[in-house]
Amino acid sequence: MTSHLSASLLACTTLLAAGSLACNKSEPSAAPSAVAPAGAAIVTAPAIPAAAAPAAAEAQKLFGERCSPCHGPSGLGDGPAAAALNPRPRNYTDKAWQASVTDEQIKKTIVYGGAAVGKSPIMPASPDLDSKPEVVAGLVRIVRGFSAK
Numbered sequence: 036m037t038s039h040l041s042a043s044l045l046a047c048t049t050l051l052a053a054g055s056l057a058c059n060k061s062e063p064s065a066a067p068s069a070v071a072p073a074g075a076a077i078v079t080a081p082a083i084p085a086a087a088a089p090a091a092a093e094a095q096k097l098f099g100e101r102c103s104p105c106h107g108p109s110g111l112g113d114g115p116a117a118a119a120l121n122p123r124p125r126n127y128t129d130k131a132w133q134a135s136v137t138d139e140q141i142k143k144t145i146v147y148g149g150a151a152v153g154k155s156p157i158m159p160a161s162p163d164l165d166s167k168p169e170v171v172a173g174l175v176r177i178v179r180g181f182s183a184k
């Protein structure tokens with residue numbers, strides 16, 4: 036009994052440390068006075084910057100799925116779906132264009148689409164990325180990366 040109680044308290048303390056309210060649902064029999072010694076069950080949350088690497092990988096994957104069909108795997112604006120489009124998808128290797136846009140504009144184009152920045156509505160929005168700024172930043176880095184070549 037004692038071990039079961041302390042196990043549930045441990046889980047409760049851990050959930051509290053993670054900011055969860057789930058402990059409201061714990062058994063009323065778990066008397067507050069029995070709380071584990073301070074610090075005993077505090078689990079340090081994983082550091083957030085660890086998200087950067089997966090975000091870059093996700094951006095790379097998304098580029099292949101959502102962007103290269105039009106912009107081309109080399110960013111030349113020559114993807115398989117590009118031929119029929121007017122205007123043509125942006126050629127990312129165009130240095131004059133690269134110099135003319137800010138990262139913020141590129142982000143806005145990606146998340147809200149061409150129409151949102153006064154460009155062609157053929158350039159689709161990706162509203163699902165609004166909540167993934169690291170992935171959008173990864174896509175901007177990919178777009179910028181074509182410039183150097």
Ligand code: HEC
Binds near residue numbers: 098120144152156
């Ligand atoms: C259906 C084809 C299509 C797809 C898919 C597409 N684009 Fe585009 N994109 C375009 C077209 C067409 C333009 C040119 C719009 C214009 O010049 O009016 C454009 C323009 C752009 C621009 C330049 C905007 C500017 O300010 O000049 C960026 C940056 C861009 N796309 C990024 C992306 C990214 C990143 C993806 C993938 C998430 C993507 N596009 C997917 C067709 C596409």
